[in-house]
Amino acid sequence: MTIVLNLEKTPSQLFSKNLVRIKYIQHIQLDLTKSKVAKLETKNIFLNQSYILQLVAYWQVFIEELAVFGFRKVEQSEHLGLFHDMAKIKLDESIKKFNTPNRANIDRLFKEALGIVNISKYWFSETLSLDFATATLDELLTSRHQIAHKGCTSIKLSCESNFQKMEILMQIADLTERALMEQLVLPLKSRHSVDVAK
Helix, strand or coil: CCCCCCCCCCHHHHHHHHHHHHHHHHHHHHHHHHHCCCCHHHHHHHHHHHHHHHHHHHHHHHHHHHHHHHHHHHHHHCCCCCHHHHHHHHHHHHHHHCCCCCHHHHHHHHHHHHCCCCHHHHCCCCCCCHHHHHHHHHHHHHHHHHHHHHCCCCCCCCHHHHHHHHHHHHHHHHHHHHHHHHHHHHHHHHHHHHHHHC
């Protein structure tokens, strides 16, 4: 009997690891507070903005990696034959066009690349509503846009609010990855049940 271990990290696990890395921005803030440095408020503004920029960058990377991950799962279970190259080109084009990682663009990416319609409709759980998840993401993207194009944001940022938004984004990531896996498994199960019936 052979046991095969899959040690590949999922995109959600990689996203979580990246989020651990940006906690150091908040550690710097705590260190500065303890040190009683000059211009602490201004330094915290820049650190809070840096946190938002990093958080949104890692979110976009997560979404792109999740689309590629889904494609690889399809590759492993399906024999795409001649369609493999066409499907891969479509995936690459969809990722290249993908820019602002908002709900509409995420839905478009997964529809174009993998045929999954409205993946964001799964952004809810017992502790998170779809509306709150969407509003949190929209606020993060608004902050990032304002910081990137104006050098500041009208949205009040703090170490605590940034951390709360990060936790919500992690929940959305987990829900998105779970939805992807469920959507990929459904067609495979139905095809395998047809194969067995033959």
